[in-house]
Amino acid sequence: MRRGIKVYHRDFERRCFELRDRADLIVLETKCRNCDSYYLIDWPIMHYIKRSNLTPHIPLNGVKCFECKHDNCIIIP
Ligand SMILES: [Zn+2]
Known part of the structure; x- marks a missing residue:
C-alpha cells in the first residue's frame, strides 16, 4: 500500500532540514514514470539551475x- 501525500511532504521537510547546512544541494521530489515509485533525491543546485528552462x-x-x-524519473512540479 502506498503512503499518503502528507507522509511524502513530511519526509520532504525532514530532508530539507537535514541538508540545511548544504547550500550546494536541494531536495527534489521525484516520481518514476515507469512504476510510479516516489523518491526524494539530493540534487546539486547548479544542475537544477541549469535545468530550469x-x-x-x-x-x-x-x-x-x-x-x-x-532511468525515467521526473521532478514532481
Ligand atoms: Zn520505477
Whole structure:
C-alpha cells in the first residue's frame, strides 16, 4: 500500500532540514514514470539551475528508479 501525500511532504521537510547546512544541494521530489515509485533525491543546485528552462516532464539525467531500475524519473512540479 502506498503512503499518503502528507507522509511524502513530511519526509520532504525532514530532508530539507537535514541538508540545511548544504547550500550546494536541494531536495527534489521525484516520481518514476515507469512504476510510479516516489523518491526524494539530493540534487546539486547548479544542475537544477541549469535545468530550469526544461519542463518537469523530461527525466532527470542519471537518476535510476530504485524499484524498476529505469532511468525515467521526473521532478514532481
Ligand atoms: Zn520505477
